[in-house]
Amino acid sequence: MENCIIPVGIKEVLVRGQITKVARAIVRSLCQNGIKVMVLREEEHCMLAEFLAGHCMENLILTTNYSPMIWLVGDGLSNEEQKMAEQGTHFLPFSQFPPTELRKDCFYHTTPAMIIPDSAQNIDSCENWLGRRVMSAWRVGGIVHALEGWEEHECGLDVPMVNSHRAWEAALRHGFQPLVYFSEIKKSL
Template sequence: MQGEELNRYGGLYVHRYPELKMKVVDGSSLAVAVILNSIPKGTTEVLLRGNLTKVAYATAFALCQKGIQVATLNQTEYLKLTKSLNVTDSRLVLARSYAQKIWLVGDGLSEEEQLRAPKGTLFVPFSQFPQKKLRKDCFYHYTPAMKTPPSLENVHACENWLPRRVMSAWRIAGIVHALEGWKEHECGYNMSNIDKVWQATLQHGFQPLMISTTHTKN
């Protein structure tokens, strides 16, 4: 278990044990990669809601780098993002409405906020645990996860909210890190190269997890 308040995203453990032979991998870079690849192509703006985490900051930064506008509704969160990301142009904005239809959501998203989302909104979690599904007229992506390769045997369900043979990005990251023989830790405020980790994960047979964003008429 790791978080900023608990142990600085695992970095405190590595600091206390500098001779540690095993590598500590929190999986943040792969989680960000999965989130980025869960956002529909052609998206120009997203709304970021929920408690800000290492993954949330990194995702917001990556989206701004891609020219996608990232909006938040909270003044304090906006100031934290501006300071952390060093983004001063219009790609990071303080929104005045809930008009965006792609929401990146984490722990702390209130039920009231979720109910104010426009019809057809796609909720993409950046948290390890899923949001409660309150809307039948919206779409909910899985928490960051991927399909396991067919060669990986005796895998049923990684988490009880994920489909069979689907594993969370945080767990996959440790497997890929070991398979690649990477020597660095990925914890604390350090992150591996997102594109490098994503490509390595695909090469090892893990596949993106897609969902349908069209409603079926009964």
Template sequence: MQWQNVAINKMIEEAILEADKKGTKVVSLGLMNQGEELNIYGGLYVSRHPKLKVKIVDGSSLVVALVLNTIPKGTTQVLLRGKLNKVAYAIAFKLCQQGIKVATMHEDDYVKLKKSFNSSEANLVVALNFTQTVWLVGEGLTEEEEMKAPKGTLFIPYSQFPPKKYRKDCSYHYTPSMVAPNSVENLHSCEDWLPRRVMSAWRIAGIVHSLEAWNEHECGYTMHNIDMVWNATLQHGFQPLNLPNHTVIT
């Protein structure tokens, strides 16, 4: 509902302005506080307050980096399914540039992705069948679609919240997240679906942004250099997650 978005944005905006007044260096939007429909991935606040000193970070570059580095080595094709957003477009573009074939389930998704590339891209295709065993999934994945995956498929979410697990013969990776360094104390878990001492990438990105003293926003339709953010995050001691222990590819 539009009136709910207005109320939510007002609270977020007030928090950002208060942080700016107190001299805070970085505000991480975290989960549920960003989105194209909600606030243009946080860009709404920068456009309203162009003189903000506090930097707004949506964490998209680290999310993309994590998904790319979670895909098993040797993968030649993936299926991209779920709501297309800033992160999904970036993932598809990077994979195609790396020579990995990206298939979509629906023609309209294919058209949107192809248009965003601003160039002809042979590695972007519409799936005629569902032989891909690596699926990159966002919000909106349905049970019917999930059941089309081959046995042994690895589902890698690029969404903030995990997909529902309808398959017992497939593997589901965690949502984009990393293990915190040992120097971080008194940390249980960031979200209730993540293991102990594990933080969502959207939250980690704000910490790294502050530690690196980067002096620009990452919000709206802009995104930091993905490799730079990935390397900086690793250098600060954050480590990628392995597959959940209870899940086995069969």
């Protein structure tokens, strides 16, 4: 999962925003892969720490440092926090909607999304911030669930997330392709 949004070689990210099931899954994956995940608020640190174990805990850091150049952001990111970011920071949303583009000296990326397969008919776009034949990961997930005939659901914070690798592999198998933008991140860092 993290390879879609975090370029190889990045050692730390800042996570800011509402702690959702998606945020927890991303943080767990990053921490398991040795990437330092920094959070600014103690309550967010506590919520995330509940879902980490063993050596992963050492990669979750409560900080007052706004310097990481990669920020993974969700709902709840304030304008004041954006102003604290270093020039050239990349804001990558894990939420359904992208953050407000407040700074001209930073980079804002789209929400997690995939390119729709050519075989899909009558699907041009779903969100006005994404290009044609690009669909948010949330919608792709719903389509993949239906195509695979999966009966389980992932609604609610307390319902465990279905194996993300299984969903990823199924999406690729059905012809959805990742919307990759980490090469432009590498160029700017």
